[in-house]
Amino acid sequence: MKFYILTLFPEMVEQGLTTSIIGRAVANGLLSVEAVNIRDYTTDRHKKVDDYPYGGGAGMVMQAQPIYDAWCAVKKKCNSPARTIYLTPQAPVFHQAMAKELAEEENLILLCGHYEGVDERVLEEIVTDYVSIGDYVLTGGELAAMVVCDAISRMVPGVLTNEESGTTESLEGGLLEYPQYSRPEEWNGKKVPEILLSGDHAKVDAWRRKQSILRTAERRPDLLDQAVLTEEERKEWA
Ligand code: 6GU
Numbered sequence: 001m002k003f004y005i006l007t008l009f010p011e012m013v014e015q016g017l018t019t020s021i022i023g024r025a026v027a028n029g030l031l032s033v034e035a036v037n038i039r040d041y042t043t044d045r046h047k048k049v050d051d052y053p054y055g056g057g058a059g060m061v062m063q064a065q066p067i068y069d070a071w072c073a074v075k076k077k078c079n080s081p082a083r084t085i086y087l088t089p090q091a092p093v094f095h096q097a098m099a100k101e102l103a104e105e106e107n108l109i110l111l112c113g114h115y116e117g118v119d120e121r122v123l124e125e126i127v128t129d130y131v132s133i134g135d136y137v138l139t140g141g142e143l144a145a146m147v148v149c150d151a152i153s154r155m156v157p158g159v160l161t162n163e164e165s166g167t168t169e170s171l172e173g174g175l176l177e178y179p180q181y182s183r184p185e186e187w188n189g190k191k192v193p194e195i196l197l198s199g200d201h202a203k204v205d206a207w208r209r210k211q212s213i214l215r216t217a218e219r220r221p222d223l224l225d226q227a228v229l230t231e232e233e234r235k236e237w238a
Pocket residue numbers: 086087088089131132133134135136137138139140141144145
């Protein structure tokens with residue numbers, strides 16, 4: 001899978017996506033991440049990429065020309081039709097099912113805005129998907145693009161080892177992960193729950209399932225409606 005990220009700050013995105021698990025996948029050739037500097041495509045003599053908004057108002061607007069030319073250059077490199085995602089708080093909020101679906105694509109183009117916005121006409125021309133990462137405002141789309149790339153990448157077959165791939169399932173069933181414990185058996189006067197030391201796998205699984213439900217009810221009650229629970233589970237814990 002290939003990610004093309006259109007941005008004014010390519011080094012930010014490259015740094016963030018070439019370490020740890022995503023970095024390993026890039027090194028293994030499972031993924032590639034190419035940050036494309038929009039400024040390289042401006043035809044302005046002073047390398048300008050933004051201008052004042054028509055109608056007045058605060059801030060600057062990223063102009064259509066450099067973005068469109070950068071996008072055309074990237075598009076030419078894609079053999080298959082590539083979706084273009086614009087990261088903006090004015091969009092549906094990204095979630096795990098979207099990550100899973102987008103992981104099926106061969107190429108993805110992500111456009112990061114900055115300043116007060118991007119000329120609407122170029123968005124109309126190139127964007128297929130509008131994505132937000134939550135209801136707060138960032139200074140630019142770069143962090144959002146990195147979040148989206150990370151979540152999509154770990155859904156690409158081979159990117160996670162078997163060991164690493166467990167933690168998606170719980171969220172997919174609509175429940176949060178159960179609490180985890182490691183050595184020592186007692187720390188700061190707190191003991192690991194007895195059942196986890198019992199060696200009884202059925203009991204451990206049942207305990208974890210219950211903890212997942214209780215934790216979801218406590219921290220994210222909004223998720224419970226959609227979660228797949230038995231009638232019993234719903235009556236007792238949810
Ligand atoms: Cl995708 N971009 C920006 N600039 N701010 C955001 C966002 C995206 N998602 C939440 N806030």
